Amino acid sequence: MKYYPLFLKLAGKKCLVVGGGQVAARKIASLLEAEAQVRVVSPQVCEEIRLAAQEGRLELEMRGYRPGDLRGMRLVIAATDDPAVQEAVFSEAEALGIPCNVVDKPEYCSFIVPSVVKSGDLTIAISTSGASPALARRLREELEGSFGPEWGRFLELMRRWRREILSRGLPASEREAIFKKLAYSPIPQWLAEGREDKVAEFIAPLGLSLRE
Structure with a gap:
């Protein structure tokens, strides 16, 4: 089914x-x-x-x-x-x-x-369509090791940055390029390492900051 x-x-x-x-x-x-x-x-x-x-x-x-x-x-x-x-x-x-x-x-x-992995507002749902709840649990446990609290923090920042970028009235193509640059960045890894200086350096050319 x-x-x-x-x-x-x-x-x-x-x-x-x-x-x-x-x-x-x-x-x-x-x-x-x-x-x-x-x-x-x-x-x-x-x-x-x-x-x-x-x-x-x-x-x-x-x-x-x-x-x-x-x-x-x-x-x-x-x-x-x-x-x-x-x-x-x-x-x-x-x-x-x-x-x-x-x-x-x-x-x-x-x-x-589904089995769920959560980090702040980040929610990852896993389903085997009822075929094997045990396998869904295994996958959840494996993913929990990959998505620590840094991802919840990253999502909080992305929410604020998205509002700010949308408020600038940029062309859609330019907005999407910025969103993609942020989403595919090493920011979660830097946050996990406590390297907010690296994050600040990365986002500065985009006119963004870590603080409100």
């Missing part, structure tokens, strides 16, 4: 997680990081989820799933071992047109959750 890759904007959107174990807790953590409004439905929950509810970071209902729980949701994840609940959640999601992921049940998924 082929999947269409995309990144969802979930900030402020209601998302439902059915299940309360450690797998559910990991899914919840990712949703909270995306600033989603998370609702959890489960008769039992692990300590991590209970604490998050006490802190007001999510809404918790200590009960089993009921038809109708998906109304008003933007996305649903079912992290439960109950086959009947898995099927029921997916069926309701399909009827309502809500993206659904049932953990470890690709036949009940309208989307899959």
Whole structure:
């Protein structure tokens, strides 16, 4: 089966997680990081989820799933071992047109959750289209060694530099040449080595600086 890759904007959107174990807790953590409004439905929950509810970071209902729980949701994840609940959640999601992921049940998924490498706002998603989650984890671990915190810092600078360059009213070809020069530069390596002097020297002819 082929999947269409995309990144969802979930900030402020209601998302439902059915299940309360450690797998559910990991899914919840990712949703909270995306600033989603998370609702959890489960008769039992692990300590991590209970604490998050006490802190007001999510809404918790200590009960089993009921038809109708998906109304008003933007996305649903079912992290439960109950086959009947898995099927029921997916069926309701399909009827309502809500993206659904049932953990470890690709036949009940309208989307899959990739392995992710993050460095600041840099996000690299890895998917094997459900063929081998273990291989996706291996690739993530290998990439984590290649994209350290210097890449997050580089992206912060690129965001600011892009705004500045766009404000100059340059011809499109000239803008693209500058963007390419920056993107293909050794700046991440210099940042990793603490050589901000090299970065400053490189960007000075472009009229850019490291500081606001």
